[in-house]
């Protein structure tokens with residue numbers, strides 16, 4: 001597959017370098033090693049050719065949130081690249097799409113109900129049996145910081161019950177937590193709240209230590225509060241078409 005034109009490659013090169021530098025500075029400010037925080041490039045709405053250009057620039061982990069766009073893109077990119085390229089599902093999952101997600105996703109950041117966890121477990125079991133995957137699906141539980149329904153996420157009061165349920169599923173591996181800070185209020189306060197919830201959660205689940213937090217607008221605050229994976233779209237890819245007021 002062709003790479004994007006030279007102008008787009010130059011744009012991506014500059015934006016990626018700036019994002020990496022910003023992440024490096026955020027880690028330094030928080031007294032953390034730069035390799036403690038993974039940079040997940042969110043490529044939803046952007047073509048596979050952009051992903052290939054980013055692979056050429058040394059990226060190997062991408063976030064997607066829309067089906068069937070995500071599955072198609074992952075297949076196109078993997079067919080083209082010899083090394084491993086990870087694709088994570090970071091958006092809300094509809095039950096009927098679980099089968100497809102379990103085929104292409106390395107990790108899912110957005111588990112927020114028993115129902116979707118169960119659907120993904122069945123789908124991942126089938127994918128393992130069929131040889132379409134070779135490892136359990138890594139999953140993060142998305143926690144709602146304000147209980148607003150539109151961004152998804154489990155309420156902190158139901159987090160333990162969901163974690164217990166997920167741990168009974170053989171084809172899922174509980175890896176950690178994910179948050180999306182609400183637009184309202186102060187990012188630093190939301191991330192402080194998220195870190196508090198995570199600290200409580202880690203007592204019972206010390207191995208589920210991944211913490212997916214921080215996007216283009218708030219990655220610095222997220223890193224200060226312990227993020228191990230920032231999900232960066234706009235700051236690297238440019239702006240997405242606006243389809244709905246929700247994060248899609």
Ligand SMILES: *Cc1c(COP(=O)(O)O)cnc(C)c1O
Nearest residue numbers: 042090215216231232233234247
């Ligand atoms: C789109 C999206 C992102 C990236 O957001 P930006 O503000 O563009 O960096 C991060 N996380 C989730 C869950 C998303 O859907």
